Amino acid sequence: MSRVIEIKQLLFRWQCEAQPVLNIDSLVIEAGQRVFIKGPSGSGKSTLLSLLGGVLIPERGEINLLEQRINTLPAGKRDHFRANHIGFIFQMFNLIPYLSVLENVLLPLQFSPPRRARVLHSGTAEDEARRLLSHLDLHEEHVHQSVTALSVGQQQRVAAARALIGRPEIIIADEPTSSLDADRRNAFIELLIRECDTAGNTLLFVSHDSSLERFFDQRIDLREINRAVDNRTEAA
Amino acid sequence: MVPVHQLALKSLWNRRFTASLTLLSIALSVALLLGVERIRVESRNSFANTISGTDLIVGARSGSVQLLLYSVFRIGNATNNVSWQSYQELRKHLDVKWAVPIALGDSHRGFRVMGTTVDYFEHYRYARHKPLEFAAGKPFSELYEAVLGADVAEKLGYQTGSKIVIAHGAGEVSLFKHDNKPFTVTGILRKTGTPLDRTVHVSLRAIEAVHVDWQGGSKMPGLSISAQKAATMDLTPKSITAALFGLQSRVSTFRVQHYINNYPAEPLLAILPGVALQELWDMMGIAEKALLAVSVFVVLVGLIGMITVILTSLNERRREMAILRSVGARPMHILFLISGEAVMLILLGILIGIGLLYGFLFIAQPLIENRFGLFIGIDWPSLYELSLLGILLLVGTVVSIIPGLRAYQYSLADGMTIRI
Ligand SMILES: Nc1ncnc2c1ncn2[C@@H]1O[C@H](COP(=O)(O)OP(=O)(O)O)[C@@H](O)[C@H]1O
Ligand SMILES: [Mg+2]
Numbered sequence: 001m002s003r004v005i006e007i008k009q010l011l012f013r014w015q016c017e018a019q020p021v022l023n024i025d026s027l028v029i030e031a032g033q034r035v036f037i038k039g040p041s042g043s044g045k046s047t048l049l050s051l052l053g054g055v056l057i058p059e060r061g062e063i064n065l066l067e068q069r070i071n072t073l074p075a076g077k078r079d080h081f082r083a084n085h086i087g088f089i090f091q092m093f094n095l096i097p098y099l100s101v102l103e104n105v106l107l108p109l110q111f112s113p114p115r116r117a118r119v120l121h122s123g124t125a126e127d128e129a130r131r132l133l134s135h136l137d138l139h140e141e142h143v144h145q146s147v148t149a150l151s152v153g154q155q156q157r158v159a160a161a162r163a164l165i166g167r168p169e170i171i172i173a174d175e176p177t178s179s180l181d182a183d184r185r186n187a188f189i190e191l192l193i194r195e196c197d198t199a200g201n202t203l204l205f206v207s208h209d210s211s212l213e214r215f216f217d218q219r220i221d222l223r224e225i226n227r228a229v230d231n232r233t234e235a236a
Numbered sequence: 237m238v239p240v241h242q243l244a245l246k247s248l249w250n251r252r253f254t255a256s257l258t259l260l261s262i263a264l265s266v267a268l269l270l271g272v273e274r275i276r277v278e279s280r281n282s283f284a285n286t287i288s289g290t291d292l293i294v295g296a297r298s299g300s301v302q303l304l305l306y307s308v309f310r311i312g313n314a315t316n317n318v319s320w321q322s323y324q325e326l327r328k329h330l331d332v333k334w335a336v337p338i339a340l341g342d343s344h345r346g347f348r349v350m351g352t353t354v355d356y357f358e359h360y361r362y363a364r365h366k367p368l369e370f371a372a373g374k375p376f377s378e379l380y381e382a383v384l385g386a387d388v389a390e391k392l393g394y395q396t397g398s399k400i401v402i403a404h405g406a407g408e409v410s411l412f413k414h415d416n417k418p419f420t421v422t423g424i425l426r427k428t429g430t431p432l433d434r435t436v437h438v439s440l441r442a443i444e445a446v447h448v449d450w451q452g453g454s455k456m457p458g459l460s461i462s463a464q465k466a467a468t469m470d471l472t473p474k475s476i477t478a479a480l481f482g483l484q485s486r487v488s489t490f491r492v493q494h495y496i497n498n499y500p501a502e503p504l505l506a507i508l509p510g511v512a513l514q515e516l517w518d519m520m521g522i523a524e525k526a527l528l529a530v531s532v533f534v535v536l537v538g539l540i541g542m543i544t545v546i547l548t549s550l551n552e553r554r555r556e557m558a559i560l561r562s563v564g565a566r567p568m569h570i571l572f573l574i575s576g577e578a579v580m581l582i583l584l585g586i587l588i589g590i591g592l593l594y595g596f597l598f599i600a601q602p603l604i605e606n607r608f609g610l611f612i613g614i615d616w617p618s619l620y621e622l623s624l625l626g627i628l629l630l631v632g633t634v635v636s637i638i639p640g641l642r643a644y645q646y647s648l649a650d651g652m653t654i655r656i
Contacts, residue, residue, distance in 0.1 A: 083563065084564070107560075
């Protein structure tokens with residue numbers, strides 16, 4: 001099985017003088033895994049995801065995605081890499097308010113020719129967006145709606161469809177369910193996992209809520225792999 | 237590069253209320269700029285077109301602008317006259333081809349009355365050597381006959397055959413009317429867009445006739461000479477206000493001018509109309525430039541307003557930028573998105589501004605022509621206007637980079653982090 005994510009000797013701090021936020025010796029995630037990363041809020045989960053997305057670069061260490069070292073790529077190439085290979089879902093309000101549901105879902109295709117090509121291989125982009133939306137329980141009446149007219153749960157499902165379109169290898173979800181109530185939370189995770197299973201993406205799901213662990217086949221506690229945390233608690 | 241212009245358009249549409257206010261301010265300032273420029277050019281043209289084909293204007297010695305003002309624009313009064321004798325001698329000069337005397341001083345209901353000869357209608361040229369034409373009737377031939385400029389006839393509702401009475405002096409309400417010597421309108425000139433339109437033309441002898449019972453600006457008490465009696469008297473004028481000269485050849489202009497300016501019998505002044513017009517225009521040029529400068533500032537204010545609106549909206553759009561970054565947008569895309577919106581606003585503002593200008597011209601053109609005698613052509617934008625707009629677009633684009641750079645910095649700092 002190939003390594004989709006491989007982190008080695010990673011060190012990151014926000015300001016030069018400050019305590020490191022992340023100090024991770026090694027983290028490996030294999031293709032097709034459903035991974036749950038937990039950690040209390042402020043423990044550096046979002047920071048780690050920004051590093052994986054190539055928006056931040058570590059002070060030292062290696063971040064390999066799909067067997068490519070991304071932290072040494074120039075900024076433009078990192079942005080391309082993110083567009084082509086990663087779909088993100090955030091906590092809430094992660095849709096563009098002035099675009100319709102459909103336009104939001106199609107947005108990544110504008111920035112990623114490979115994902116667009118993949119979608120067009122099997123039909124039109126709109127059909128694919130509609131297919132994903134209907135798998136996520138959003139039907140015809142929602143497609144052309146303004147995203148601001150949707151409930152939070154529906155918005156999160158639109159965000160999921162947007163992350164999934166064009167089948168990027170990696171789906172990263174940063175606390176996507178923390179604004180949903182328990183029933184919707186479970187339904188959302190089940191839908192997301194089902195979609196990742198059919199499309200074969202690797203899913204990285206981040207949350208402080210350990211009650212969600214049970215849906216995933218690999219669980220990582222950030223505090224266990226992040227040595228920066230020990231330093232900080234010692235310092236405190 | 238990913239086309240972000242669709243995003244920019246949709247985002248503008250989403251904020252269409254504020255955007256349309258910004259757009260309106262830019263469009264209005266563009267319309268103002270173009271309008272001022274148009275009026276400037278057209279008034280200069282119509283100004284330069286007031287008189288042509290006349291080589292020299294001769295009057296008593298004073299300033300050249302003053303002479304031009306009263307002889308051509310019927311503004312102000314001559315301080316001195318030219319004696320009839322000198323005029324007669326000057327017109328006999330070898331180089332002089334034609335000469336037309338003019339006598340000013342009277343008026344009719346606010347319009348100046350000018351005494352001249354029928355040669356005036358033949359020799360006076362305006363615009364590019366356009367001769368005068370009669371819209372109705374013919375030049376005066378009898379003593380108490382008058383030819384009206386187009387505006388006089390239109391404003392006062394005169395036709396050929398109408399009777400008019402001229403008044404002493406040039407005021408709107410005149411105390412003394414030469415009402416015992418009424419004039420018959422024999423002709424009405426076609427509109428020229430020059431001060432001629434607001435002039436009542438009579439013969440030089442008629443001016444003399446209405447003044448036979450006058451002396452030095454007031455009526456001689458107890459003396460009243462009837463129209464018929466005056467007609468039988470010797471009506472050769474003693475002096476005229478000014479004269480227009482046409483020369484045999486342009487080459488001799490300066491020689492004749494020199495000759496007249498050094499005329500021994502009395503102090504005279506000969507001016508070249510073109511030169512004096514330019515001089516006069518230059519005097520008014522300051523106002524004209526000030527007007528243009530003001531409208532340029534209005535445009536700048538419009539641009540600054542737009543940049544301010546965009547800059548203040550940036551903070552609440554950081555979420556949108558973070559989302560775009562997460563789907564793969566580069567900070568450069570963000571810059572183009574924000575700057576692109578500004579450029580679109582400017583471009584649209586320019587187009588709407590042009591539309592507003594033409595709409596306004598379409599409605600106001602006849603009014604302006606009627607009221608100010610200024611004909612503003614509804615032509616395609618001139619090269620100069622286009623280059624003004626080009627500069628505006630260029631400056632606007634450069635200025636638009638400011639909010640774009642700001643957004644670029646934000647998106648570098650925020651990355652995908654959504655800040656609320
Ligand atoms: N843009 C930033 N600049 C400086 N410090 C930051 C920034 N973002 C996060 N941090 C700090 O990094 C630490 C980890 O934050 P974060 O990764 O958001 O945690 P989590 O997502 O696990 O709640 C926190 O102490 C936070 O204050
Ligand atoms: Mg977080």
